[in-house]
Amino acid sequence: MPSNWLVLIVLALATIGFVIGRARAIQSAGGETRDLHSLPSYYGTHVAMMAAVPAIGLLLIWLIAQPLIINSSVASSIPDSAIAETDLGLVMSDVRRVADGLDVAVSQGAMTTQDAQNLNADETDVRAELAKVGVALGSDVSVPILEAAQDYRQKSKVGSMAMAAAVLTLVAGGMFFAVGRTNKSFRARNVVESGIKTLLLAAASLAILTTLGIVLSLVFNTVEFFKLYPLSEFFFGLTWAPSFGGGSELGFLPLLWGTLYISIIALAVAVPIGLFAAIYLSEYASPKMRSVAKPLIEILAGIPTIVYGLFALLTVGPLLVSIFGADGVGIMKAGTAVMTAGLVMGVMLIPFVSSLSDDIINAVPQSLRDGSYGLGATRSETIKQVVLPAALPGIVGAILLAASRAIGETMIVVLGAGAAARLSLNPFEAMTTVTAKIVSQLTGDADFASPEALVAFALAMALFIITLGLNVVALYIVRKYREQYE
Amino acid sequence: MTDMATNNDIVPPAKSSLLALDARTQRRNREESTFKALGLGAVGIGMLFLLILLTTIVSNGVGAFTQTFINVPVYLDPAKLDKKGERNLDDIKKVSTFGYSPLVLNGLLELVQENGIDTPFEKSKQMKSLVSASAAAKVRDYVIANPDQIGETVTFNLLAASRVDGYLKDRVKREDVARDKNISAEHLDLVDELVKAGIVKKGFNWSFITGADASESRAEQAGIGVAMMGSFFMMLVVLLLSLPIGVAASIYLEEFAPQNKFTDLIEVNISNLAAVPSIVFGILGLAVFIQFMHLPQSAPLVGGLVLTLMTLPTIIISTRAALKAVPSSIRQAALGVGASKMQSVFHHVLPLAMPGILTGTIIGLAQALGETAPLLLIGMVGYIASNPPDGIVSGFMDPNSAMPAQIYEWAKRADPAYYERAWGGIIILLLFLLTMNVIAVILRRRFERRW
Structure with missing residues (x-):
């Protein structure tokens, strides 16, 4: 669970940022806290907030966006012959299942990373291999699906590395920026409070997001349904x-x-x-x-x-x-x-x-x-x-x-x-x-x-x-x- | 002129007394008392329904808390259980429950013969309808835990089969037995004798409260414990998410929100979400959390997320009421001594509103605990939740059921023995709800301040 670790690292860095920011503010006032614009803890909170909030926001967006992007890029590389019988959604869920299975196999030590990447569906029975580590697949794995799964794993791995790098850079950048502007006349309280207010607004906006989620999930699937079934028969059908x-x-x-x-x-x-x-x-x-x-x-x-x-x-x-x-x-x-x-x-x-x-x-x-x-x-x-x-x-x-x-x-x-x-x-x-x-x-x-x-x-x-x-x-x-x- | 004309027509009024009511007043009084009686009747009917509902639940459900047990001495035959005689645990484990079943049935048959009970049954196999199919597994578990007991005779307190249990609870009637292939009238005679001999007894059924669900044919073994764990983890998710988010949203709307279109939009959304049917939230969970985000199906985490979205409006509405109840003099005093708006809210208003907020949250949680419909859509029914989660992560992520979903599952099964379980499950669910509501009332009485 690398994203869990990433969150913990971000939070740990934010805590360190809190200590640094607070110390730096007190130092800039020469140890005289009365000369500070805000209470010392506000300076610390300011640094911690600048370090953690954008980074965690990016992490969330990345976690949602990455599978979508990888899905579409992998999906476009699957040859049409593999999709002919069923539809793309089913094939992609097979691909994901195989990719997850390979992950499990690697994590249990049944395969090395290298092996998983070099598997060939023509030579090895991937389904049997994965069954050994407790991953049950519905059908045998065909060549294009295995290739797509390996492609999927490769891209996910690159994506996660890029995510970790981006998030950590953002933490460092935010911290550096915040520590840089910390001095005794900096209005830390005002900045922190407007930050908190934004968080409160975000919480309140969740209601809009929920409604939007309901409406979108209903609309998309309903449109999908009416592509397959005539609208007039649905509304006026008597059986x-x-x-x-x-x-x-x-x-x-x-x-x-x-x-x-x-x-x-x-x-x-x-x-x-x-x-x-x-x-x-x-x-x-x-x-x-x-x-x-x-x-x-x-x-x-x-x-x-x-x-x-x-x-x-x-x-x-x-x-x-x-x-x-x-x-x-x-x-x-x-x-x-x-x-x-x-x-x-x-x-x-x-x-x-x-x-x-x-x-x-x-x-x-x-x-x-x-x-x-x-x-x-x-x-x-x-x-x-x-x-x-x-x-x-x-x-x-x-x-x-x-x-x-x-x-x-x-x-x-x-x-x-x-x-x-x-x-x-x-x-x-x-x-x-x-x-x-x-x-x-x-x-x-x-x-x-x-x-x-x-x-x-x-x-x-x-x-x-x-x-x-x-x-x-x-x-x-x-x-x-x-x-x-x- | 008109006066003259009418004067002649007037009939002198009938003699009336203030003490005797005239017909019209009597009618009006009658109407009055009928109307009042109708109102009282409506209140009475409402309470009558409550009474009927509660007595139905209790009278049908208490049975689930007792269960019939049979005390059987089982000879743990070394020839069957450990053929090599080396007491090697791996060898012992190779014997499946099918190997244990004859031992249990033999033990029961010998017991019947020892007690001199007159019965047409001579083969141990015919005892099968008396003992639960789970008995062999229980003996096997015991032997694997204590391999040194092989060769001894150990007395087990085994679950009776669900038909036997039903017979002792009057659910299985003698006249229905003729059509039942699971048990015969002779078996019931035997059960009567065994009860007299004190071998078959009813006892308190802890495993109903702590145990896991069982397959369709083993109603006597099913318990609600694992589903309770599922509900617990779901409520944990709901509490951890809806309390902070709900409080943050309420603080924004009550203390900081400017009067503009966006605020209006949020308010309209919250009041509409409060009235959206719960099943629609299930659809949302299915489409967003499972189809789109690929979170695991049937996981308490997903159930908790869906229920969080569902209870948020309730919590926001009650939290706002609690914040509103704090008088503005408190805020002004804080501002007057130099606190910022944010400090006045977080240091003064929020702590004072906390009892009200917690009360609202508990009531929201109670509502979420009893909710079933959205859970059906995210797959928390339809399979047997057989193992309790073995850790915090697995508690959130592994497929599980929840109490109301488990009750629904039992209500759908064909065996009437499960109906008793369903009612029993409802008693437990209602006890939880009652406790939560009592806590909420106590919180309100003890800590809520009137200004």
Whole structure:
């Protein structure tokens, strides 16, 4: 792990830099620290920062960029004949695996560096050689792949050496520069503080980077998917029948319908219960009861979704089957169904709806209530005719947020809703959702380049856009509503 | 004129009393009490669901903490285990578990006959359905650790097969046994006798808490310990990354950020990321960390990175609230005695906000601990996490599972014995979450200052 060592060396040098910078500043003031512009430790920190931060930044960039550059240069040197049968991505992953295997072999002493570089796929059985050191390869190694792997190793080695050299030069340069400008009137504190501020800004910008990462990884793979599968069939197809042998039908509509149906049932459970609970807790309950009941209901929100999933699969499903199944009403075939997932998801959403609505109802000014009571209205009339209409926009926002939760929920539907995609109105039938299919398409052994796996990215893209849209609208409504009464 | 006309039409009001309610008031009062009852009912239903959920978990899950064991004296036959008789460890190791299995079954059969239990079984092979397939491995491990015991009779406390365990826990019913090829009604009669004789006993199942997952057919052996290690290393990654990054981001946004478009962009991004479905973070992890950066699949490091990105918004939001709660007089006092803005924040505001920040972080961690969906996509399910990591690096880099992923894995298996494990795993997971939340509440109560 040379890059780990490199980091340690950089940090050690930075520590030395700290000591040098501090000593030099004190010396320039003739030992009188009161003559310094900043506290002595700021001078030390300044040197350490100038030494370490650019170097580690370069290291990170290099670590990300080097494999990309080497990949593309090695890929271009592979002859087309080797790629003919499969695609470039698979060949390159073979190349990397062989290269890693050679690394392991060298590090375990089974081969010398020289041997690894001079191997010839025609003469030695590379696969057997590597199997000896515990590296399992999927197929025999062909000549071009071995050559590419050796090329890959060669270039990686040169790259790592260049990286170490560049990083160490940067450390030395930064340190030299920083020590050079250290003297008693140098404003070390200001420089250090602006450096720290940049780091804080970088941390805050990670949120943008994450969003960018999500959007880019979704967009790239979705575009890749639509190259392989027609856009119109995805959006308007009525059947979802992936088959990994090819010739799959990947229609989005059945999944969307399953998702919406389950969400509607969930909201039908959660909204009335949550809303009434919120009304009771904010308008009727005594402070004592409120302080007990509110946290208890919110425990429901803290329970992980896998628990709800298991509850749906093992408790609610069998219970519904015993009522609506063959022994009872006879309209339910198996425990996994839209109703199962919807009911359990509804329970999960109760605290979500209730605490959001509670906040919103509490934000309605007391003067509105007092006015209503003054006209002789009862409490329930005040709530129905004054408080709720005033809180309506906020409550709609809360319901939209709950809907976005329901649409994005995964574990409950993976375990409770079934796997068959269907366009049906019967809530006791198994249906499946966008999230459940993302999981099932990406957890199989499918090859990443096939449309059957890539469709998951298109589904995730759709999910991301729907939930984001709901959230933006909901947050806008809630904010608008809060401003109204502030 | 109109007055005159209407005056004639007016019917004198019915005699009413303040003490007797008229129909309209009665209706309004009825509506009032119905409405109130509806509200109370909703609160009740919410709590009822909580109660049902918790009782289901506990009643289904406690079984996983006890397990049926059989006390079997096993004669460690030198003729089978060490044919050369040299007690050479390499020779002993050559005998596989298949060599040990008959010894265990013989021991059990002899025990049954010694106790005078009436049973149609005469061959030791027929005892196979009573003992876990892991028993032979346990005996083998013992022999390899103590080769000098060969030739002795040693009593082992062996795991009973999962059907036997299920029978004693009422999961396996006699009427279902007819269709089961793993066990017969005669076996169950034998089990009843063995229980009477005190040979088959239920005991506390430590290996469920500390052990590793087992293959599909050995439900009795499966434990959640290794997955717990996976979760632990993931939480370590989340804590080490999300706390500093979250605090740094919050300090910037709360104390230094100028009012401009870029700050707005950051704020919008944070509030939107908080609402992105967790599965999308799994997709991000798959595409960026595994496809693009070639980090190892199923590694707790990758799981931790994904969960870090997922919990960061939560931590940032709570940290900002904690920073906001520190009154500005503290900042002004620091500035007044000559501290820079940075010093006032790091020396005064941050320490005062620390209890709030830690509370938020613990709650964020608890949320991350229970999260499953993103872990499915980066491959932390679908295989058997059989070995605990043997070091810090391997803890981060070697494939492992995590507690919720392990529960999901068990829930998907066909054998109902695994359902009990899944519920038991949930009890452990919820205990962890409970502990974390209690710590957060205590931190808040003890250290949070009200200004």
